[in-house]
Amino acid sequence: MKFIALQTVNKQYTLGQTKIHALKDITLSFDKGEFTAVWGPSGSGKTTLLNLIGTIDDPSSGTILMNGKNTAEMTDNQKSDYRNNQIGFIFQNFNLIPVLSALENVMLALQIRNVRPMVARKKALQRLEEVGLTHLINNRPDKMSGGQRQRVAIARALVTDPDVVIADEPTANLDLATAISIIEIMQERSKKENTTFLFSTHDQRLLDRMNRLIKLEDGYLN
Numbered sequence: 506m507k508f509i510a511l512q513t514v515n516k517q518y519t520l521g522q523t524k525i526h527a528l529k530d531i532t533l534s535f536d537k538g539e540f541t542a543v544w545g546p547s548g549s550g551k552t553t554l555l556n557l558i559g560t561i562d563d564p565s566s567g568t569i570l571m572n573g574k575n576t577a578e579m580t581d582n583q584k585s586d587y588r589n590n591q592i593g594f595i596f597q598n599f600n601l602i603p604v605l606s607a608l609e610n611v612m613l614a615l616q617i618r619n620v621r622p623m624v625a626r627k628k629a630l631q632r633l634e635e636v637g638l639t640h641l642i643n644n645r646p647d648k649m650s651g652g653q654r655q656r657v658a659i660a661r662a663l664v665t666d667p668d669v670v671i672a673d674e675p676t677a678n679l680d681l682a683t684a685i686s687i688i689e690i691m692q693e694r695s696k697k698e699n700t701t702f703l704f705s706t707h708d709q710r711l712l713d714r715m716n717r718l719i720k721l722e723d724g725y726l727n
């Protein structure tokens with residue numbers, strides 16, 4: 506059984522009178538621990554695909570199986586449990602909380618899951634060390650560079666020990682060297698913990714660093 510499987514998945518958005526066919530007959534699967542980049546130009550369907558796999562949105566047709574379970578048969582509660590317990594999200598704009606320090610931002614991911622502060626602190630410190638930020642744990646996001654913020658966001662996504670990390674353009678606002686270092690941190694983690702990574706990019710300069718590449722063009726797998 507595949508860890509994640511999409512079968513003939515379509516996604517249509519309705520905007521007034523117009524229908525936008527964002528994903529067209531996508532059949533794909535991922536094994537546990539796979540490190541995959543979704544690549545394609547702007548508007549090709551990358552975010553749509555990641556949102557469907559992250560159960561943030563539902564397909565218009567076709568099925569998505571997570572560990573063999575059809576997401577269409579999950580209740581909203583089951584979906585949010587799945588998102589909270591098994592998926593880590595990383596976003597292009599980091600989405601850190603500005604008034605909290607790096608450490609507090611990472612701890613918060615555990616505290617909202619009712620982990621005790623002492624335990625949350627210990628785990629958060631560990632993850633921040635793994636991304637090389639021990640010296641900056643007390644800084645707020647506005648006192649950090651883009652690459653450092655994204656490393657906080659990675660630590661936050663990983664602190665709950667998710668099976669899957671979904672990262673939508675995590676390197677979009679970063680220079681090439683910083684982008685490569687972010688990808689290397691994710692790759693290392695994927696190898697070490699067998700975490701499945703799925704991330705999107707439209708940056709062609711990063712493509713030769715990928716273990717597996719999925720190309721989208723105008724909603725089609727290419």
Ligand SMILES: Nc1ncnc2c1ncn2[C@@H]1O[C@H](COP(=O)(O)OP(=O)(O)OP(=O)(O)O)[C@@H](O)[C@H]1O
Nearest residue numbers: 518520525527546547548549550551552553554707
């Ligand atoms: N909520 C929505 N409502 C209507 N149309 C949408 C919506 N979200 C995306 N689309 C359309 O679906 C298509 C795919 O969009 P998507 O955001 O998945 O592309 P993308 O590859 O992530 O692009 P980018 O690189 O710019 O982030 C586009 O034509 C977009 O305009």
Ligand SMILES: [Mg+2]
Nearest residue numbers: 551552553673
């Ligand atoms: Mg996008």
